[in-house]
Amino acid sequence: MSTTKMFTFPDLRKKKFVAGLLLLSFLVIGIGSSFFWVQEPVSAAASETTSQQAVKPDEAPGDLNNSAEVEAFVNKEMKSSMDLFKIPGAVISIVKDNKLLFAQGYGHSNIEKNVPIDPETSLFRIASTTKLFTWTAVMQLVEQGKLDLDTDVNKYLKTVKIPDTYKQPITLRHLLTHTAGFEEGGVGYQITTDPKKLPVSISDTLSKHMLARIRPPGEKVSYSNYGASLAGLIVEEVSGVPYDDYIQKNIFEPLDMKYATVKEPIPASLDPYKVLGYASENGSFVSKPPTFEGGFRPAGSGSVSALDMAHFMMAHLNEGRYENKQILKPETAKLMHSTAFQFDKRLPGIDLGFFELNVNGHRLISHGGADTLFSTELYLVPDKQIGIFVSYSGGDGGVAAEGMLQAFFDHYFPAPEVKLPPMPANIAEIIGKYAGSYKFTRRNYSDIDKFYGFMTEMNISISDNKLAIGQGEEQMLYVPIGQDLFQQVGGPHQIGFRTNASGEVTEMMFDFLTFLPLERAHLIDETKFWFPLLGSSIVLFIVGLIGFAFRIRAVNKMEAPQKRAAWLSAATAVWGLITCILIVTFIMNMDTLERLSHISISVKLVLVMPIIFVGLTVAMILSAIMAWRDKYWNVFMRVYYTLVVLAAMALSLFFYHWNLLGWQFG
Template identity: 25%
Template structure:
């Protein structure tokens, strides 16, 4: 009895001192869920969402290089009741596609054909990038880390017709964004950076990027039910197996999405099955006894998964394009979204575990992040003593991943990140109505305590402090920078804009009534009155043009730039006409005897027109 008791106590001691080793021996997920209970756990979790907020999902879990769960939930085709099948249902992977760019880059680096630290202009045609504002070199590592300094650009990214598709080279030229940050300073998730890296691979290999991936990754891993070659209609077999994409409808229903097409396909163009993506995940977590089929040497795979960028020691960063995740063990992850599909893949090499979730639902988060979080767990939440006051970081911040040039810059100000202290060690974050509580564990390092699932990918935030001032916030996918416009300015701008739009939409009816009365009284119409009419109608046309532009963008944000060009030309024409009218009215003002009421009316129209144009200039509504 004494010997048995001693052995039992020894096992308990091991479990307490080395919980990771103990749980691994028990064959569990990183969070501690027994593999034998995994299917039941997942079934119970997804039941709340499938058929309600999610049309369908394919879910695969891998443990010790073996698939321990592969199951479809819901429907690939709601109308025809076709069930989701991980082995057969083809879905859009979205930005998980980017990982294939980075693996390809590492393959070429291993062969000595690509230097990750070399200026990318070495590999590009002369003058290929025309909007660089810094002389500092941009490297492949900068592209991998999304810190090359590019602003975000949503135009010419997605199309509703294949006729708009152009070559990768052409779309990179026409949709080139402005470089707004010095390379290496700010992380801002960039589709352009990834597609630019893929084009460099094309230049080095002399073959289309999709062909390179087919030959060096898909064929190597026998991913026979996936393609990067678009449009999908060219592959009838895969098109037939593709699950339909959905938007959330009213009363829990689903609205089928129309097909969309992407010229920057290396950033999000792969269509494939969950089983094929699982093969990719398995290839990234090979046992030490096996040789990798992705690279010539296993050391290259190890390098790929090694941290290559971190904002601060101990804070998750990137591993050559893979986002690090602070789970029970270090995770490497990437999610993806297209117009009506969303996905997530996370590997946990230290525990030989992976979870893959593909859905045919737009902007899904509860399964992608909520379920993943339950399976991989959270990192150490131990709190240090004598930490900085939370009041130091209070404020409003804007995502660095945004448009800085053109009217789309306005969108960032509609949903800033608000940080508010709760107590000496906790803060509340509010982003577009989503809320979460974070706890400070180390100086200026905050970890997610509770809140909406949308915050799970950024479960660790690091606040960069300099002399008591927060310079930026490091989070997954994009840094945040302090708000560059104060609230009074924003409220005044909004008030002026609303006033001008309402004024110029109503004023023509008032002038029309005045014109009828004037005609009945047989009064002569003065020249200044005619110009006031021109000014009013120009302002009305400007207001209508802006309102229509806003409605069109809200209805379908992803557009080709040429589709909106008539609006910008209209803004110029109507603004110039308004300016000329104001000048003429001022000149004619003293030459005509006007009643006090008319003077007030004309003055109000002139001032409103000037304020309207000033507002449009400030918010860059001319491009």
């Protein structure tokens, strides 16, 4: 019997960096510092060993047919990660060859009442993993002939109509592959914590918060909650059955999923089994109110037990069949699991609802989800007939899930050693064009949501003739292994790039983020453009105010037009500085829950300030024209006055570009 080796979460800071990307993909808008938001650092005592050394070359892989060995291995991994990442509750279920291989709960569903996690009955919020139910429902109606993957969705929609922004219509295939071309949105309305606001109509929600079409369908991937919700509405309107009831009748009941629901709030009969979400505060876990998707529930309202998800995994691995019930025909299941869109033929792609991964040389199809309290991942390995479902009720669950998957494969299916090719002599010339700033295709253009993407960018630099991403201990290095393809140094991941006809780099994609590619950022969207401009403006305002304070007596002795101009400059500087401080305090620093659940009165009041500032800026422009025409002061003073005007114009442009002028709510 092979020995069990506990995974030590090697290269932990890099794993945290990678998992942060994964978590970001399930949140509507990410907000970061120089790269993404910075999570609290974990213990620096993490192992320096690479993940590919979890099983030593002279050790035999683990034996999945040995149930005792599997139990010992998984228990150690789960308990280790929960302790390390401060997770109060977790659950896992693993299936193989159409049978349950292992299932176990860890920690508590209710700490205050000392209720342990039960894999059979404990309902975890699975967030975006719910989409797999929605996509399965769509494919059921496709095989019944009620839907066609390549027909304009407007043919099926009765209460919502998608505008014909482009000549190409959006189809269900586009929705299932996240290539419909919608922008992303959600600030103020994506979720709620108030059960009194439920139930909410899917149709009314999608009509009220319709997102703009920003690119032709089928062109690029951009993960979309709106698109998934639209698919759920189509299921509802074509079948004639409410979405919640359809999923219950056509998926949960045939699969004997007794502890599963997409209803919000959880039905009274299942409420005793819900798992509470916790946040870590002052060294202890504090329960937080659950979030609800409302009209976006086809994209993320599911609450399910691990054993019930095992049934769902077995059905998908067994050609749509669980025991004696068939929820999909074999050919439909095969189609659903086949690659439907690829960024690069050499990298994992997107199936009809599933995302592909390559782990230690094996093809996985997967889907995950995360909200403010829960993190979930579902992985299927078709060639090994294995399914893994894992969910966490707090802490760094995204990091734990990624580590658990890699540990599992390293132990049972270790990867061959990755040998990097020799670097060409002109390596510096080859890789130089890839350096720069990139923005996620999943972002907003039309509403205040755009502002939350201001600092969410990825900077790729060159370090020792390698592409470098991140900084310090989290830095990852990549070397070229093919045309527009790079391999991680000391790690398993790859990056692919796209170029245009002129050879200019236009897009990039991580092999573990097939649903979230990035585009080369335009200069006006980059922080390196705005930070110097904003910094210079603030310095000019402050210096101007200091000068005004020292010369206030002289100012008050000036002629009326000159005195008004000087006071206007001071007022504009003060108003601009206060506006910047309040924008950061009340808008930039809103946490995810606050940002996506409501727009507070304070935010609305703060957004009045940029409008007033623009008015002051216009007045200053006119005042500057008069100052030069009528020769106010000396030339130096007029030049400085003009510089302050330009600073005000720069700040006004910032407010305009990032949708901070007025109440631009979706």
